[in-house]
Amino acid sequence: MIDGSFPIGARMVSRDQGFEAHNPTTGETIEPRFSVSTTEDVAEACALAAKAFDTFRETSPEDRAAFLEEVASQIEALGDELVERAMAESGLPQARLTGERGRTCGQLRMFAAHLRRGDWMNVTFDTPLPDRQPLPRPDLRQRRIAVGPVAVFGASNFPLAFSVAGGDTASALAAGCPVVVKGHPAHPGTTELVARAIQKAVAAKGLPEGVFSLVQGPANELGAALVTDPRIKAVGFTGSRAGGLALVALAQARPEPIPVYAEMSSINPVVLMPAALAARGEALAKGYAGSMTLGAGQFCTNPGIVIGIAGDDLDAFARTAAEAVEAAQPQVMLTAAIQGAYDQGVDALEGKNGVTLLAKGAEGTGCTLGRAALFRTDAQTFLGDPEISQEVFGAASILIAAKDMDEVIALLERLEGQLTATIQLDDADVEAAEPLLPVLERKAGRILANGWPTGVEVSTAMVHGGPFPATSDPRTTSVGTAAIERFLRPVCYQDLPDGLLPKAVRSANPFDLPRTIDGSPEN
Numbered sequence: 012m013i014d015g016s017f018p019i020g021a022r023m024v025s026r027d028q029g030f031e032a033h034n035p036t037t038g039e040t041i042e043p044r045f046s047v048s049t050t051e052d053v054a055e056a057c058a059l060a061a062k063a064f065d066t067f068r069e070t071s072p073e074d075r076a077a078f079l080e081e082v083a084s085q086i087e088a089l090g091d092e093l094v095e096r097a098m099a100e101s102g103l104p105q106a107r108l109t110g111e112r113g114r115t116c117g118q119l120r121m122f123a124a125h126l127r128r129g130d131w132m133n134v135t136f137d138t139p140l141p142d143r144q145p146l147p148r149p150d151l152r153q154r155r156i157a158v159g160p161v162a163v164f165g166a167s168n169f170p171l172a173f174s175v176a177g178g179d180t181a182s183a184l185a186a187g188c189p190v191v192v193k194g195h196p197a198h199p200g201t202t203e204l205v206a207r208a209i210q211k212a213v214a215a216k217g218l219p220e221g222v223f224s225l226v227q228g229p230a231n232e233l234g235a236a237l238v239t240d241p242r243i244k245a246v247g248f249t250g251s252r253a254g255g256l257a258l259v260a261l262a263q264a265r266p267e268p269i270p271v272y273a274e275m276s277s278i279n280p281v282v283l284m285p286a287a288l289a290a291r292g293e294a295l296a297k298g299y300a301g302s303m304t305l306g307a308g309q310f311c312t313n314p315g316i317v318i319g320i321a322g323d324d325l326d327a328f329a330r331t332a333a334e335a336v337e338a339a340q341p342q343v344m345l346t347a348a349i350q351g352a353y354d355q356g357v358d359a360l361e362g363k364n365g366v367t368l369l370a371k372g373a374e375g376t377g378c379t380l381g382r383a384a385l386f387r388t389d390a391q392t393f394l395g396d397p398e399i400s401q402e403v404f405g406a407a408s409i410l411i412a413a414k415d416m417d418e419v420i421a422l423l424e425r426l427e428g429q430l431t432a433t434i435q436l437d438d439a440d441v442e443a444a445e446p447l448l449p450v451l452e453r454k455a456g457r458i459l460a461n462g463w464p465t466g467v468e469v470s471t472a473m474v475h476g477g478p479f480p481a482t483s484d485p486r487t488t489s490v491g492t493a494a495i496e497r498f499l500r501p502v503c504y505q506d507l508p509d510g511l512l513p514k515a516v517r518s519a520n521p522f523d524l525p526r527t528i529d530g531s532p533e534n
């Protein structure tokens with residue numbers, strides 16, 4: 012049941028000040044009114060998180076794995092109510108949200124399995140060498156521990172998989188960090204349901220109440236209070252470039268600066284290599300239109316630019332893509348503000364010299380509708396106007412005609428950091444594509460061949476990250492098991508007696524962790 016309250020530890024808290032959820036499909040307000048958390052609530056959530064930290068981080072990998080599995084089971088136990096509420100608050104269709112719930116629970120279970128494998132703790136021993144000359148070597152044992160309480164900002168565009176129990180929360184909890192979530196104000200009911208599920212899982216597993224809390228409200232001050240609370244030691248965020256940068260600035264200005272892992276802005280370039288374009292231009296054009304319009308284009312992996320060599324094959328590609336975009340039905344966008352920003356971005360592109368509108372999607376009569384838009388320009392225009400390369404969040408994309416492969420490389424060199432970069436190529440293109448690879452490696456976190464960037468696999472090898480402004484820290488990922496690394500730090504124990512050591516680095520290895528001893532795997 013959703014009543015507009017929010018969990019601070021084991022309590023559900025209600026406040027007089029309220030805000031409302033809106034159904035972007037109808038424009039109507041959705042019941043109930045939601046309490047706006049106060050800065051005192053933030054402080055209490057952070058105090059409880061700090062109190063829970065030492066106990067939670069020392070739970071065994073098995074106990075934390077069982078807790079993550081319990082969170083997944085509690086989310087599944089919410090049944091249809093969760094998907095229905097998320098549909099009403101986001102305008103996203105049932106199939107997408109059912110899939111997203113599966114991804115969210117699968118992600119929690121993936122981290123449970125990762126915890127049980129144990130290598131994430133990087134237990135490493137340098138055994139003592141008492142007789143070494145000129146100096147003996149001490150007994151050195153390293154493991155990685157949780158960094159401390161983590162603030163997580165729910166994203167608007169994935170109300171489940173990048174929100175309250177999404178990848179940032181799952182990886183922080185897996186690391187042993189208590190989490191305080193700032194819910195996204197566009198889906199407060201979905202947020203409350205998932206937060207209640209986590210609260211239940213904390214109680215069911217007998218963990219300290221401060222392992223999880225939630226604050227809700229539309230004002231930036233709430234997020235600012237959370238990021239600047241001295242007990243918070245790291246931040247996970249997915250959203251706008253402006254929002255991410257504001258949080259980075261706040262975190263850096265603290266007396267104790269902390270890392271912010273913000274995933275912000277990416278236009279995900281796609282290069283059409285000549286042989287592939289000649290052999291299967293029509294299929295590529297249809298695939299492109301499908302990827303750019305998926306979910307009204309509200310994916311951080313949306314292909315915002317496609318680059319090909321000018322000529323008949325590119326013209327044919329443009330015609331087919333334009334037909335597909337014209338046939339695309341308008342789709343409900345997440346919020347009126349996001350739709351307004353999208354329309355503004357499309358209008359700005361329409362007003363640019365040297366940029367041609369190739370097609371717009373079908374017009375509709377509903378509320379908060381986004382119409383797909385496909386543009387074309389040439390490399391020189393794109394290179395001459397940095398504004399054209401800014402992300403337009405939604406189903407808008409630009410086809411860029413280059414005169415040759417050197418110009419393709421010049422275009423790629425000019426791009427900011429990206430989450431993804433894609434090459435469409437056939438065997439005959441491989442040699443010509445070789446010089447692209449070092450450029451793309453410098454620019455992007457994930458390089459794809461013959462696929463489309465939307466639809467991120469949640470797995471061990473995945474990188475959902477990349478150089479600025481794709482993220483604020485290119486060394487990490489927010490999807491996949493490697494996301495746990497953001498919330499861990501190494502500690503070395505020198506000559507501590509076994510009885511004083513944490514269990515993870517005791518000689519008897521009570522958690523049965525994989526260990527590296529004197530540079531080699533133990534078994």
Ligand SMILES: NC(=O)c1ccc[n+]([C@@H]2O[C@H](COP(=O)([O-])OP(=O)(O)OC[C@H]3O[C@@H](n4cnc5c(N)ncnc54)[C@H](O)[C@@H]3O)[C@@H](O)[C@H]2O)c1
Pocket residue numbers: 164165166167168193194195196229230231232233234235249250251252253254255257258274275276277310311312348349352353404
């Ligand atoms: N690239 C992506 O994956 C992605 C995803 C969602 C939104 N966006 C972009 O962001 C725009 C707005 O959408 P949104 O509401 O989801 O993102 P947003 O960045 O505006 O807000 C995300 C969260 O951060 C908080 N926040 C934002 N600015 C803050 C600040 N200065 N101080 C403290 N907290 C702050 C908000 O309250 C919210 O909880 C979209 O139009 C789109 O351009 C991009």
Ligand SMILES: O=CCCC(=O)C(=O)O
Pocket residue numbers: 168169309310311312464465466467468
């Ligand atoms: O919007 C950001 C995440 C995109 C994603 O996870 C996907 O494309 O599957």
